[in-house]
Amino acid sequence: MKRSTAKAVAGHLARLVIMASVSLAPLACGSTGPGMAPVSGKVTYQGKPVPKGSITFASTAPEGRNATGQLDADGSYTLQTENPRDGALLGEYNVTIYAHDEPILDYIPKKPIPPKILSPTKYEKPETSGLKATVKSGSNTFDFDLTD
Template identity: 35%
Template sequence: MLRHWKTRRYCIGAISGMVCLLVGCGSGRDPNLPETAPVYGVVTLRGETLPEGTVRFTPDDPLGNPASGMIQSDGTFEVSTYSRHDGAVLGKHKVTVVVDPRLDGSQPDPPFSIPKAYRDPKTTPLEVEIVKGNKNEVVLNIDG
């Protein structure tokens, strides 16, 4: 009787494991979501690369999801919408740049400030169009 129970537990465990593997093997992305294209680039502030912050691509199409990416120390970024570095949805976008306070309370040296207009999709002068099949390499120049 005990051997029968151990065999049953082993079979249940094996079947559960196979179900978990099969569920994890799907594409993971809903085919009905808007198509994306890779987007990468660099951000400059008054002619110098911006070493930190976040860029956000807000599509003109209200059905499209926004994309965002962290600005690296060399000013470069890649954006993501649904998964890491999948880019932004196709079409026109307003682009905002934000530098949030550091979690440790330290300040950049030298300090920098993004003009308010560049932090809001309604007022930002930065606009780009993301096109399927293009490199979609963007240079975002912040003046002021």
């Protein structure tokens, strides 16, 4: 290939890369994308923070996407759909909470050691949790006080 042809091909490829980068930029719109909003809150059980586990906002829309978060030691969480702390899509959700403290062992026990359950198991399934949330534009805070 001639040097001038190689330069032309390299220049064309560079323009394609720049165009692709610019066209994909809207897909990475900061901490939350279009149609999304930040979601955070606290989970408590019997008045105390649930210190471990996960929370899932399961979309009720057929084309919707779920958002999840990890519970911190103080029971707080921040949701993400695709990227850390990007929030959830606007819409209706059924909420589930899975709060188990899995033992960390440095040996293999003869009998399996079950995890310590930190909240009622009814909250682990959308059909039994009874928890719902509607994510709206702007910052959203949902606190859940679990009961037996």
